[in-house]
Amino acid sequence: MDNNPFILQMKGITKEFPGVKALDDVTLEVRRGTIHAICGENGAGKSTLMKVLSGVYPYGEYSGAILYQGKEMKFKNIKESESAGIGIIHQELTMIPELSITENIFVGNEITKNGLIDWDEERRRTREILKRVGLTLDPDMLIKHLGVGQQQLVEIAKALSKDVKLLILDEPTSALNEDDSENLLDLMLELKSNDITCIMISHKLNEIARVSDAVTVIRDGQTVEHYEVEAGKVDEDRIIKAMVGRSIENRYPERDARIGEVLFEVSDWTVEDPEVEGRLVCKQSTFNVRKGEIVGFAGLMGAGRTELMRSIFGRNYGIYRGGTIKIEGKEVSIPNVSTAIRHGIAYVPEDRKNLGLNLLDSIRKTIVSADLEKIIKHGLIDFDEELKAAVEYKKAVSIKAASVDMGVTTLSGGNQQKVVLSKWMFTDPKILILDEPTRGIDVGAKYEIYKMIHVLAGQGMAVILVSSELPELLGMADRIYTISEGRITGEISRGEADQEILMKRMTALAGE
């Protein structure tokens, strides 16, 4: 061991793609045995930097130097960085659902005896490693039977099995609920005490504040800020300022709410889990939304928020077991999604890539896709109308793209979300259900989306905002319902709501 306090020094890293400089002279220095946070807006270059580090982009495709444990590294592929002790946990989980925990941990690195897999040894080692990440599970359990949080931990266990010294976690808690996130952060602190260095890419400033020892902020492919901190004393506003290059006085825009009559009423809505017989995911949920009102729904992961919204939206999820919907005082039956759209309901799903978009489509085709009837003349689609609508929305919500014929895959998360919102605005909804509309979107784009939501509410739409981020709900909603285990456990007005009250109601056991 040398005396270099840094386990990793990346110096002057520049990486170009045809036409774009993704990284421009980026410097990153990580001290041994620390937790180092990297923040930046989407598209700032964080993931690219990690791909350079882990050898996804091999030596030669970038310029600059990587010093790892004092030596210059020239990784040609992930295998090489792995064997040097650099492990990366991707945002999307990469476990194979049909294989067991053991098989997943050792896939590609099987322990063999006489050319055959030594299952006993693999299982023994798996148990050992699982203990290190705080899991007590049967090593033969299939990955598909684990929750997302557990899968994440197994993912880390896998990295540990490879004797990792530097662990990179890319948005590790983005798919986790509060409890699992807490667990994971605790685990990171524990790894740190075992001399494993972590690099954490994250949007969540409170998490960064809790665990990190140093922060590097990247903006537009450049390092804009780097400083050491004492854990728990991270200045959130300073990070935000550095990320967006401007100070956001208020993360939520001001609004003058004009709330009218009750527009949307749901009573005793009850839905059964399609997979587990007899398990109710929504239990006699009753709520209402007024004209021009933004109503928040708070609940922990798995509380049944998405399930409730999707089942209201034309019974897209679950088995309907009762309940009524009234729109403008009239009871309506909504047995399928197209009827829901016809009644003026729009649902922007939380999972943009899997549920919100056809990634093969262009902006233009996407925007009209939920209400084709509107541009059909004599049974045929009128391409001129289509183009007109697309151009109009592109301008109205300022989608950043060269033209409306660009594929939606080429857009950043924020712009993709604007396309999805346009698609639903195109249907002229009366009731707009937004399920985690700002997930995975950078701070600047979030603000724009918030403003759009205000405009829509201002036009008299009834807006339902489902969110995992309590500050977002507190900043945006006029009224907040809390859900726990499929039951609505509270209705709190803007004035009385604070994080503590919400959290209390969100964790209230059903029936209390």
Add this chain to the structure above:
Amino acid sequence: MKVIKQILGGDLKRYTMVVALAVLIGIFNIISDGRMLTSSNFQNLLAGNAYVLVLALGMLMVIVIGQIDLSVGSVAGFSGMVMAIAARELDLPWWAAVLLALLIGLAAGAWHGFFLAKLGIPGFITTLGGMMIFRGGVIWISKSISVPAPEQLKWFGAGYLPEWGPKFTGMNNSTLLLGIIGIAAYVVSQLKKYKKSAEVTGVNEPKWAVGARILLVGSIIAYFTWLFGTGREGTSFPVPGLILLILIIIYHTITQKTKFGRNVYAVGGNKNAAALSGVNVARTYFITMMNMSLLAAVAGILFVGRSTAAGPADGTSWEMDAIASVFIGGAAVSGGVGTILETMVGGLMMAVLNNGLMLMGVGADRTQVIKGFVLLAAVAFDVYNKRSGRGSHKIRTK
């Protein structure tokens, strides 16, 4: 290069296959001492491959929704056989027999569609079953013997457009009329597009580019009009070719300009997102499968008409030719991608290859080998093209 790009209206990659097809025709024409580009050869080529191209129309939609249909050859054989037997043994008039064949096609498609749409059994399995069921059915009902087809059907499978009007045109006037309609339709559509695109986007395409494009496409249509129209006395653009042409127009319109067409692409691209946009996924699956078998029946009728009898082995491995056409035309195995026109180019590629190799005296064995390589090469080229166009992204796999 930039000039060519402007004439073709932008994306050159879209035309790679068309150019390849033209080059292929040219090469074969040279090697065969001009026997490729003769009236009778092209009349044969079109009439002899129309049925595969008809199948490919339906197959494109099936592949776009992310499924595959292995039963089309058997369904085509079965409906053709039922038609021949119904006309011969039940003394049904020819048109009633045709109608019966089409109904059989619809029923077969509903059968496949039911298992896919309602029970969620993948099309591969559903239609593998159908392939065996209907093949067995053909052999069973025909007792392994060929059945002659009604006389009138020959017109559908091997007939020519009527001869009329003045002689001074020097060619078959029906074909001439068809060519004129084709050119006129193209000119009108281009002018309309030119005007509209300027209105909406405010950007004007250079006039000369539009003119050059019209000239280019116009002369291609004119050339083929002349080629088809100046064959020996009594021949013209073949009737199965005309039927194919009409079907191409119908299906191009359905896939590109109707709600159902959009639904097909939406379901193939991301069926969950489609469902949340109000698309009835099961219904889209059902109709697409039903349509495929209906077109299989049409193909069966055309083939029986051309060969003047329905045989127990009719339709064997047609599905493979149809599938190959779709993939050579650039469709994606994972669904969501592919167009009718590209598929037709893919199908013509196979047809020209068959025909050219035959003119060169290459046996069926080696033709098969070459076709296999061409399929691989075409798809590999397409994948390479798409990959190089998308920066560092890998091939999309689902």
